[in-house]
Amino acid sequence: MRLNLNTGGGGGPITQVDVDRLPLDYEEKADRKTGIFLTLFSLAWGGIPTVALIFIILSGQFEPGALAILIFTVIGAGLFVLGLTMLFKKKRIRIDSEGVSVDEKGLFGAKSWSEPLSRYKGVASREEYHSGGKNSPSYTLYIVELAHDEKDKVITLYSSKAQDGHRRIWEDYCRKLNLNAVEKDGDGFIERAVEDLDKTVAELVREGKIDVSFDPSQNVPQELVVHPEGDELVITITKKKSAVGCVISALVAMGIPGAFIYLGFLSKKAPPMFGVVGVFFVLVMIVVAVFGIMMKERIRVSRNMVSTCWTGRWGDLFTRSINGSELESVKVYRKDGTAQEAVWLVSDMNTLAVGRGLKREALEWLRNCILKVITS
8 A cells, every 4th residue: 555645737636645545554744845934934024124123233233113123933833843844744544444543753742643434525526725925826726534523633635736536536535445435515524325326316315315305486585486398497687786896896996906096097106007007996796796787697497408608688607517317426516626616516527506696595496496306
């Protein structure tokens, strides 16, 4: 058994634990490059200002205002400790048919713990958004892990920037470890048995493993308008953003473009191109605001298809769809990197989100409605 670590091109696996034969022993190494960078950066960030403060004190030129330099000292000290912690951290993990054992060593000592597999919720699949930095693009990690209520006992089995094959790998881990599949749904989790992983929601409903005793004509949320159209159920989201809220948001968002316009057209401290850039971003924000006010999301649901689009006086725009007969999951959650919860529809080949911005109760009604129609 082994732990494969690489950062191959094309978004290949960063981490993949081979569990074909148990027991498995491996070492999970810390990010030493980041540790070295933080340590050196902290010496420059906190060290240079601290030395300057000491020089000021020794030269007899000290004034109370110079104490503000200590902010750099405190932040630098914290970064230095964090960097050293990453440099010295070592974690040995053992997985066998009974459970997980971990030995950890770090800057401040060592600790060991063990946990039976029966205490784990199952094998979880999730996505983790990273915003990137000045010189690196944002990205999403697709993760498979042993899920536990205690965060420190979660064990990462697979992590990759590539989405292709993520669901298949997750299902494979469930089978090999003989544990349930776990997915986030609202504030809780959905658990699915190993033998149900490749089954569509329609199959699970027929077997009585998903309850669809739901009437779409009852208790329709006020934000939704529902009407049948042929063999489809059409759901239009009528909730509009407050005009006052839109104005306030626009004024706040226009702060930076406004500064560019001022510098470019009203000040001599910057070239006119600054103003041109500011005007461009103002126009973009106006278009986005008008679109949000005038367009509504419309969802069409049938036994064979779920589709979504934005509809308004310009017709239907940005239409997307997913095959209803291939759906393996319909759940409510907020995906990493997004600001709002939505109903997520997932198949082996496609993912579709609908209902962003709705309240939790409306999202749960929408999820149940979709399940009812595609399995009827």
